[in-house]
Amino acid sequence: MDIEQISGNDDPTIKGKQIHDIDTERQRAILLVLVPSTEDRVHGKSRGEELEALVETMGARPVFTLVIPLREPNSATLIGSGKVAEVKTLIDTHESDLIVFDRTISPRVQRNLEKELECCVIDRDEVILQIFADRAATKEAVLQVELARLEYSMPRLTRMWTGLSRQQGGVKGNKGEGEQQLELDRRQIKEKLVLLKDQLKKVKQQRTVQRSQRENSNIPTGAIVGYTNSGKSSLLNALSQAGVLVENKLFATLDPTTRMVKLPGGVEILLSDTVGFISDLPHDLIESFKSTLEEAKFADFLIIVCDASHPDMLGSYATTVAVLEELGCTGKPAIVMINKMDAVHDEFAVARLKSMYSTVVETSVLHAQGLDVLLDQISKTLHELCPVSFYLIPNSRYDLVAHIRRSGQILTIEYLDAGIKISARILERFQSPLVNFRLEDE
Known part of the structure; x- marks a missing residue:
C-alpha cells in the first residue's frame, strides 16, 4: 500500500480547552485517511479535508495528512506492520505526538498502535x-456529552491502565493491583452513567414541557x-436578529x-436552529443528543440548508436526509x-440538487441574497400546511x-339556522376536535 501525501499544514495552533488527557494546545497531529478499494481517491481526499477541519476545531495542529489505500485490514493494527513502521x-x-484516524477503530487496535508508536x-x-x-x-448539552464520552x-479503560493491567503480588485467588483498579473504574463509570441518565431525564422532561407549550x-x-x-x-440571525454564535468552525452550535x-x-x-449533522456521527452522540435533534x-416544516461551497454537497445532503429519517x-x-x-464548488452538484425538487431556493446569507425568496417560499409552505377548510x-x-x-385564522364566519359556518386556516395538529364538523371544501 502506497501512502500519498495530501497536505502538510503548519498553521499556528488553534487554542482549545484540554479534554481528558489530550493536551490539544501542544499536540501536532498526523491524520490517517484509510481508503478501501471500493472508494475513489476524490472521496477519500474530501474525507481527509473534513477530518483536518475537525481536528483544527478540536484545537490540535494538523501537520500532515495521509491517504492509505486499505486492501486487507490487519486485525492487530488495521494498517499492517510495514505501515506502522512508516x-x-x-x-x-x-515531531508529532498525536495520530488521528478518519474512521472508528477498535479499543484493541488503539492499544496496539499506542504501544508500537509510543504516541497517542x-x-x-x-x-x-x-x-x-x-x-x-x-x-x-454538558450532561449529554459526558454521557456519550463515558459510554x-x-x-477503552485498559488503554489507560496498561501499566497495571497484569495481576501483581497477593496470594492465590486475590486480584492484582491493575485488575482491582480496572474493576474500580468500571464500577465508578457505571454508577456515574446511572446518575447522568437520571439527571438527563429530568432535564429532558423540562424540555418536553417547553416543547408542549409551543x-x-x-x-x-x-x-x-x-x-x-x-x-x-447565520440564517437564523439574518431572519430574526437572534444573535446566535456564528463561527467558521464545525459544530459551532x-x-x-x-x-x-x-x-x-x-x-x-x-x-x-439545530446542531449540525455530519457523516458517521458517533452512535452514542446521536442517542445522547436525540432530544436536541428532535426539535426537527x-x-x-423544515428548512434543509445545503452548502454550495462544500466539496461533496450532495453527500452532505444525503447525510442530512439519513439523519432526518432516523429521527422519524x-x-x-x-x-x-x-x-x-x-462560492460554489461544484456547479453540477447544484444543478443535480435543483433537478431533484421543483423548488430550490438559492441564497447567500453572508451577502443577504435570496432571503426574500426564502420567506416567500415559507409563506407558500404554510398555506399548504394550513389549507382553507370549511366547518x-x-x-x-x-x-x-x-x-x-x-x-388558527378565521377567514369568514356566517351565522345560519343550521349552525355557524366558518372558513379558516388551521394547523393539522389542532383539527382533531373539528373532524366531525368539517364540510367538503367549497
Whole structure:
C-alpha cells in the first residue's frame, strides 16, 4: 500500500480547552485517511479535508495528512506492520505526538498502535466527542456529552491502565493491583452513567414541557437543519436578529435556539436552529443528543440548508436526509435551500440538487441574497400546511369557535339556522376536535 501525501499544514495552533488527557494546545497531529478499494481517491481526499477541519476545531495542529489505500485490514493494527513502521518514521520527522484516524477503530487496535508508536492514537469519534465537550454550554448539552464520552470510554479503560493491567503480588485467588483498579473504574463509570441518565431525564422532561407549550400555540414552527457549518445559525440571525454564535468552525452550535420570525404580510412563525449533522456521527452522540435533534421532529416544516461551497454537497445532503429519517422526520414539508451561492464548488452538484425538487431556493446569507425568496417560499409552505377548510359548527358549540380562533385564522364566519359556518386556516395538529364538523371544501 502506497501512502500519498495530501497536505502538510503548519498553521499556528488553534487554542482549545484540554479534554481528558489530550493536551490539544501542544499536540501536532498526523491524520490517517484509510481508503478501501471500493472508494475513489476524490472521496477519500474530501474525507481527509473534513477530518483536518475537525481536528483544527478540536484545537490540535494538523501537520500532515495521509491517504492509505486499505486492501486487507490487519486485525492487530488495521494498517499492517510495514505501515506502522512508516508512520513511526513520520512521527519522528514531524515531531508529532498525536495520530488521528478518519474512521472508528477498535479499543484493541488503539492499544496496539499506542504501544508500537509510543504516541497517542485516537479516532474520528473521539475527535467529535472532544469538540462537543468543548462547546457544550447548557446543562443538557454538558450532561449529554459526558454521557456519550463515558459510554465511549468503557471498553477503552485498559488503554489507560496498561501499566497495571497484569495481576501483581497477593496470594492465590486475590486480584492484582491493575485488575482491582480496572474493576474500580468500571464500577465508578457505571454508577456515574446511572446518575447522568437520571439527571438527563429530568432535564429532558423540562424540555418536553417547553416543547408542549409551543405545540399548544397556534404559531407554526420550523426547524433549520443541515450539515455542520452550512450556515444555519447565520440564517437564523439574518431572519430574526437572534444573535446566535456564528463561527467558521464545525459544530459551532450544539444547543437549539428558537426565535420569532415575521413573514411578509405579518404572519409570525417560530424558527429553531439545530446542531449540525455530519457523516458517521458517533452512535452514542446521536442517542445522547436525540432530544436536541428532535426539535426537527416536532417542527411543522423544515428548512434543509445545503452548502454550495462544500466539496461533496450532495453527500452532505444525503447525510442530512439519513439523519432526518432516523429521527422519524420523513414526510414532513421541507424547503431545500442552497446557501453560499457566492462560492460554489461544484456547479453540477447544484444543478443535480435543483433537478431533484421543483423548488430550490438559492441564497447567500453572508451577502443577504435570496432571503426574500426564502420567506416567500415559507409563506407558500404554510398555506399548504394550513389549507382553507370549511366547518359547520352547531350553535351550542361556541367552544369550538373559540378553539378555531385560538388555534388558527378565521377567514369568514356566517351565522345560519343550521349552525355557524366558518372558513379558516388551521394547523393539522389542532383539527382533531373539528373532524366531525368539517364540510367538503367549497
